[in-house]
Amino acid sequence: MRFLPQTEETVRRMLDVVGVEAVDDVFRDVPKRLRETAAIALPAGLPEQATLARLAELGERNRAVGALSFLGAGAYQHFVPAAVDNLLQRAEFYSAYTPYQPEVSQGTLQAIFEFQTMVALLLGLDVANASMYDGASAAAEAALMALRVQRKRERLIVARSLHPQYREVLATYLQGVAGAEVVEVGFDESGRVDRAALAAMLDERCAGILVGTPNFFGVIEDVAGLSGIARQHGALTITATAESMALAAVRSPGDCGADIAVAEGQSLGVPLSYGGPGVGLFAARDRYVRALPGRLVGEAVDGDGRRGYVLTLATREQHIRRERATSNICTNQGLIALAVTIYLALVGKQGLLDLGRLNLERAHRARERVCAGGRWQARFAAPFFNEFTVRGVDVDAALCRARDAGVVAGTALGEWYPELEDSMTVAVTEMHGDSDIDRLAEVLD
Amino acid sequence: MAGPGRDKQAGLLLDEPLIFERNRPGQVGVDSEVGEGCEEILPEELRRRAIDGMPEVSEPEVVRHFLRLSQWNLSAATTFYPLGSCTMKYNPIANEAAARMPGFAALHPMAPDELAQGAIELMAELQDMLAEISGMDAVSLQPAAGAQGELTGMKMIRAYQQDQGDVRRKVLIPASAHGTNPASAALCGYQIERIEGNSHGVVEAGAVRRAMGTDVAALMITNPNTLGIFESEITEVAEVVHSQGGLVYLDGANLNALMGVAKPGHMGADVLHFNLHKTFSTPHGGGGPGAGPVGVRELLAPYLPNPRIVCEGGQWSWRGRAPKSIGRVRSFHGNFGMFVRAYAYIKALGGDGLTRSTQIAVLNANYLRARLEQTYHLAVPGLCMHECVLTDKYLEATGIKTLDVAKRLLDYGYYAPTIYFPLVVSGALMIEPTESESLETLDEFIAAMQAIAQEAVEDPAAIHAAPTHTPVGRLDEARAARKPVLRWTRATRE
C-alpha cells in the first residue's frame, strides 16, 4: 500500500487519541445493514509493474495508433513540442487545485490570465474565460448565453453543417430550458450555410445563430456575411471552431462580426488521447462579460502595490449565485488550458502563421493528388483550411481497402448526412509529409 | 517556507512578468518548416489579418517563464492541502506514465472501433469497477466533470419522468449542498426548494416528508454531507421520496469516505456522479480536467448518454442509437486521459486498497478533529467522516476571523482548508486531510493551527497582515471586480 503513509503503529496511536478501539469503530454511525453489504468485489491490488503491464497490453491493442491516419472530424494530429508536456508534468501545476487562495496560486492564476489573453487574440474578441470542457459544451453554453442576453428571444438557428456532436450536445443542454427552440439551417452546393434560407428564417424571435467554421466538411464559412444578416435582425452570431489551428490562417471570428466565439483547443498542444481531455475556448465582446459562463481571472493589486491575479466576477458562478448562476461549471480544463498556453508561447506569432500556411498547403496539395486519379472529386467548391470533402463511389469499401493497407484515410459522412453518403472528409496537417500524401492518393485510387 | 519574505528578486522567489512582456520581435520558440509556394491559397477576405500580441519569445525563455510560475504555487504534491470536499489525495506518477503511453495518447477518437479495442475495453472495465464500488447497475463515463455529471443525472431524471407522463417542477436540495447542485437542477428547468438539515446538518426524514409532494421530481443529497457527517436517515429519506414517485440524486463528491463502508446503490440512490479527480486520484490540474461519470439504477439505464459500449463475441464497439438516451453531453467519449489514470489507480489498489484508503482518510480526519476541537469550535460534535468542519467562534474576542486564519496558514506553508463553505455554518473551515498524509504531517499542521490560535490572542495584527511569506499579499478583490482587467493588451502596457 505504497500510497498510504500510515502504519499499524501510527494507526494505533491515532485510534487512542480519537478514543476508539479499532478502525471499524469510526464508522459506527453508519447503519449496520449498509456496512454488511459494502465489500468491494474487485481483484487484489497490483504492484506498479503489473499495473503498467496491464495498461501497456491494452494500449497495444489500439492499432489505429500504428496506422497512417487522415482522421479529423473534430480532433486533429499536430506536432507538440517536447517542452509542453515536460512543463505540464510540474507537480506544482498539476496537483494544485482551483486558485481560491490567490496568494499561493499566482502560478496558476497568471498562466490563466495569459491563456485568456491568447484565446481573446486568436478568436478576435475582447474577453475570454478560463476554459470550458470542450468545443461542444462551449457551443452549448454560448447558445445559453445568447438566450440569457437576449431576454425576450427564444429561438436559435443552428447550421446543419456544424459538427453533429456539437449539435447533439446543444440539444441535450437545451432539454428542459423553458421556451428554447432550435431550428436548423441547411447548407448549399458550395458547402456553406444557405444564406437565403437563413435570411428567410431570421426574425425578432431569434436570439442568435450558431455556425461552425470551418464546418464539419472542412469548409470555411462566410462569417462576415452571415453575421451581417443576423445583425440586421438583432440576432447574435456565435461561431464554433473545431479545428482551432484554422485560427492561424483564417480571419478571426471577432473580426468577421461574431459576438461570441468558441473553439476546441485540442489542436493547440494537446494529445489526441481518444478525444479527451480537450479544452473549450470561449470568448465574447466586452459588453457581455457579466453574462459569461466559466471562471475569469483578473488583474489585481496587493496592499504594497504588487501586481497579482485573482479569480474575479465570481458572483456569476455557481458557488455564489447557485441556481441563478450563468452556468453550473466548476472544475473546467485548467491543466489543458495551461498546455495550450505553453504551446502558443512556444509556437508564438510567427510559428502560428507558418503552421497555418503549412496546413493549408499540405491539405490543398493532398486534395489535388487524391482527385488527380479521377476516382474522387472535390465535393464542395468553397475554401477550406486543412480538412476537405471528396466524393466517390462506395466510400465505405474504399476506406476498408485503405485500412487493410494500413491507412485510415478519412471519415465517411453518410452516418450524419444521408445525402452525402458518397462523400468523406480527409484531414491533412503539418504531420503529413509528401510521401504520406502520396500514399494516401495511392490507397484511395 | 521558501524565500525570505516578499522581495521576489531574492532567494528562491524569482520574479516573472507576463509572457507578452517578454515579447521581442524576431524571437521564436519553435523552428518551422516554411511552406513552398508563395501564392495565397485563401481568398483575401478570408485571410487572417494579424496575430499581433501573440508571444515572440525563445524556447529557453518560455521554459524559464513557466518554471518560475510553477514555483509560485502551493500544490498537493508540495504541501498539505486540506481542501474540504476536494479530496486532494496523492496523484500517483505511474498514472501519468500510463496516460502518456502512445497507445492511449496518440489514439484518435474517430478511429474505427476495431482499431481501438484496448481503449474501449479499458472504459468498459472502468465502468464495471465504478458500478461495483458504488453498488449501482450501470455507468456512463461521458460527463467531463462533477457538475456535468450532475447535469446529466438531472436530465436523466427529467427524461424518465417525462416518459412516465409525470413531468414535475421542483427539486429539493439541502441548504448545505455544493452550489453546482442547484445550478445543475436549474439548468434542467427545475425550481429549487431548500431543505434544512437538523443541528447536525443531517437531513431528517420528517423534513423531507413535509416538503415532498407529487410535484417534486427529486431530492439531491450529498452523503456524507458537506459537514462531514454521514446522513444517518438516508434510507428513510429515500423511501419518502420514492413513495411519492420522486428520485434520489446522490452527489458522490465525498465518496472517499464510503468505499468498502457503504454503497450508494444500497442507500436508495437512483443516480450518482463520481469525481475521478477526487476519489480516484486523478490530478486536480489547477482547475481540471476532471471527469464526472454517472452511475444509475436499472430504471434510469435507458436514459444514459449515447453512445454506449457494447461487447459482442469478444469485440468491443460503440452503439449510438439507444432511443431513450438523453443524448450526448460531451464530444467523443469523455475525458479519456483521466479514465486511464483512474483505471490504473483502481487496479493498483484493488478492493482492499480502496477500503483501506477510506479507513485511513476517515481516521485521519477524526484525529485532526480530536486534537483541534479544544482550540477551534467544532461545528458538529462527535465523530466525523473524511472531513470535519471547524469555525472561528472561539476566536471571536480576538477579532480574528476564519479568513484570517486561512491567510496565516499560508505563511506556515499550508494551503488553507475550504473556507465559508458550507453556507449553513458561519465562519466554516472545512478540513479534509485524505489518506495520503502521515501522522507527522498531521501533527505539524495541528501545531500550526494551535500556534495561530495563540497568535490570535497575543498578536492579532500579525494575522491581519497575513500572508507575509508569499509572493503577493492579500489582493484587492473589490477593485479587481469593479474595473475588471481580464487580459493583457499592448495599449495598456506601454
Add this chain to the structure above:
Amino acid sequence: MEFPDDLKYSREHEWVLVEGNVATVGISSFAEEQLGDVVFVELPTVGDTVAKDDAMGVIESVKAVSDVYAPLSGTVTEVNDDLPDNTELVNDDPYGDGWMVKIEIADLSELEDLMEPGEYQHFVAESDD
C-alpha cells in the same frame, strides 16, 4: 449603523424617501454592510413600470449578489447614472449619493406597508445572517 429618521424601510432592506408622489430608493446601511464592497450595480431603465416587490435591479459585491426590489409600484422616472461607475458610493453614502432609483408612486396606500425607522431597527436586530 444608522437609519435616518426621515426615511421609510422595506423588508428587503431598501430605504424610501417620499417627496410628494416621488419615492427615492436605495439600500440601507445594514444591507451594504452585509454585502461588503459593492462592485456592480444594475439599475432599471427610465420609463420602466415596476410592481411592488418586483426585482428591479441587481447589486453585487465580491462575495454576494442580491436583487434590489421595488418597495412601491410605479414608474421609474430617474436612475442614478453616477452609480455604475462609482459603486463604492453605495458603501460610502448609502442614503445620499448612493441613491439608486426614483419612482413615481402609483398607489400611495402602499406606503403603509413600509416600516418606520424604529420598526426597521427591530427588524434588523432580529434578522438572521
